[in-house]
Amino acid sequence: MNNSDQPGGYRDERGRQRPASRRAGGKNRTAVRPADRRRGGDPTRKAAWQVMRSVADGAYANLELPKVLRAADLHGRDAAFATELTYGAIRMRGLYDAVIEFAAGRPVGQIDPPVLDTLRLGAHQILGMRVPSHAAASETVALAREMNGTGASGFVNAVLRRITERTREEWVREVTAGRSLEDALAVEYSHPAWVVRALRGALRSGGVADEASLDDALVALLEADNAAPAVSLVARPGLATVQELVDAGAEASTLSPVGAVLPGGDPADIPAVRQTRAAVQDEGSQLVALALAAAPREGEGPQEWLDLCAGPGGKAALLAALSADRPDVTVFVNEVSEHRTELVRRTMRAAIDAGAEVMIGTGDGRELGAEEPNTYDRVLVDAPCTGLGALRRRPEARWRRTPSDVTDLTTVQSDLLTSALDAAKPGGVVAYVTCSPHVAETTEVVRSVTxxxxxVVVEDARPLFRDAAGAQLADLGDGPAVQLWPHLHGTDAMFFALLRKK
Structure with a gap:
């Protein structure tokens, strides 16, 4: 790249620096018309920037964004715009960083992080939203002037000008040229390369794609990860009905018999949600809890069910609701931290009020099998994992996880599954669940423990997965475990293995 390609400016034939806002002949070089130069950023973009800075400091976008929107008094279309801008800029930062590096002529590591977040917001408006380029540049430069300073706003203007010179497709070709297929997909679809390789391996081993269709399946999965998910609701049986949620503006799920999908609006506006009779819960999470409850039972008499690592309690609350009209069932709920145990108590409130027999405690699930051996009829191990199956909902997760996390987590996962099997009665069942399709966290953990x-015998779990009409779900793989997929089922990539203790 020659000097004239640098956003910082030009050098004349004598080597003197000339400002980037001027070209030969005295014509204005700026991408922002003088009349459009707002002194400060508009509230929607400022809110998105504030969330991104909080995320950079360790916050979670899905928790931080509602607080920022309330503080800024943003509602309706403004809130929707801020949400799309925030989530899109975080999700697609892998692609946008590659574009910004090219346009800025320097690695993103050399750009001040608050300025880089401003550039990511501008890049998403230009390349990923239906915002006219001049408006995207003008508003982002105004945001930079307010949040990053006047000097930085000039740099932001110059970089965005370069970005507006090409279409998204042209930028993708530019920044992926010369890369391997997996590395090119990692940039284009904004996933770390190690995650792309892990997802490819999971698709191959799961039996839902052969070698001929593997590349297409991988692209479909990456695209699904980058699509904004619908808000899924669960009507906890005996406490609420799907029809009640439909009457409140949702649409009945075709996938989960206790599910609904909210096309718009705030779930908290629905009385059943406020009262914890219903809740926001991915349909995949609903299906795994329903599958455990539906697993054939061996033996007679009272039952004790256990959620070994329950926080924040969504699956445990569904299990408790399913047991509320069954006086022979007691649900035991365990969580390792006091804070998360309190979250579980709040989540379970309506089920307990409805008569479910629930015992909630705090303890290390890895020790419970030794402390209470051969005790429980059904055990749920919703193990802590990388969360690679929920990248649609947690846009920052893909940038926080590293391959070393997998090694650490598989040790915990194996210990929890071992403890659960020890705690199960002979004839009892254990559901091992992760919100990750990574083979090391799913089938390899089951294989190494068993x-x-x-x-222990691993049973075929596929017949337990039934849609709202009662039919077995399609595309569940070769078995005996079940792997759900965003691009095939519209759910998070939940893994479910059913193990029965002999």
Whole structure:
């Protein structure tokens, strides 16, 4: 790249620096018309920038954004714009950073992080939203002037000018040229390369794509990860009905018999949600809890069910609701931290009020099997994981996880599954669940734990997964475990293995 390509300016034939806002002949070089130069950023973009800075400091976008929107008094279309801008800029930062590096002529690591977040917001408006380029540049430069300073606003203006010179498709070709297929997909679809490789491996091993269709399936999955998910609701049985949610503006789910989808609006406006009779819950999470409850039982008499690592309690609340009219069932709920135990209590409130027998405690799930062996009829192990199956809902997760996290988590996952099997009665069942399709966190954990035991059999879980009409779900793979997929089922990529203790 020669000097004239640098956003910082030009050098004349004598090597003197000339400002980037001027070109030969005295014509204005800026992308922002003088009349459009707002002194400060508009509230929607400012809100998005504030959330991004909080996320950079460790916050979660889905928790931080509602607080910022309330503080800025943003509602309706303004709130929707701020939400799309925030989530899109975070999700697609892998692609946008590659474009920004090219346009700025320097690595993004050399750009001040608050300025870089401003540029990401501008890039998303230009390349990922239906915002006219001049308006995207003008408003982002105004945001930079307010949040980053006058000097930085000139740099932002110059970089955005370069970005507006090409279409998204042209930028994708530019920044992926010469890369391998997986690395090119990682940039284009804004996933870390190690995640792309992990997802490819999961698709191959899951039996839903052969070698001929693997590349297309991978692209479809990456695209689904980058699509804004619908708001899924669960009507906890005996406490609320799907029809009640439909009457409140939702649409009945075709996938989950207790689910609904909210096309717009705030779920908290629905009385059943406020009262914890219903809740926001991905349909995949609903299906795994329903599958455990539907697993055939061996033996007679009272039952004790256990959620070994329950926080924040969504699946446990569904299990408790399913048991509320069954006096022979007691649901035990365990969580390792006091804070998350309190979240579980709040989540379970309506089920307890309706008569469910629930016992909630705090403890290390890895120790419970030794403390209470051969005790429980059904055990749920919703194990902590990388969360690679929920990247649609947690846009920052893809940038926070590293391959080393997988190694650390699989140790915990194996310990929890071992403890759950020890805690299960002979004839009882254990559901091992992760919100990750990574093979190391799913089938490999099950394989490694069961390899050392002769008292466990892995059963075919696929017949337990039924849609709202009662039919078995399609595209569940080769079995015996079940893997749900965003691009095939419209759910998070939930994994479910059913293990029965002999």
């Amino acid at each position: 390899a050392g035991r002769d008292d």
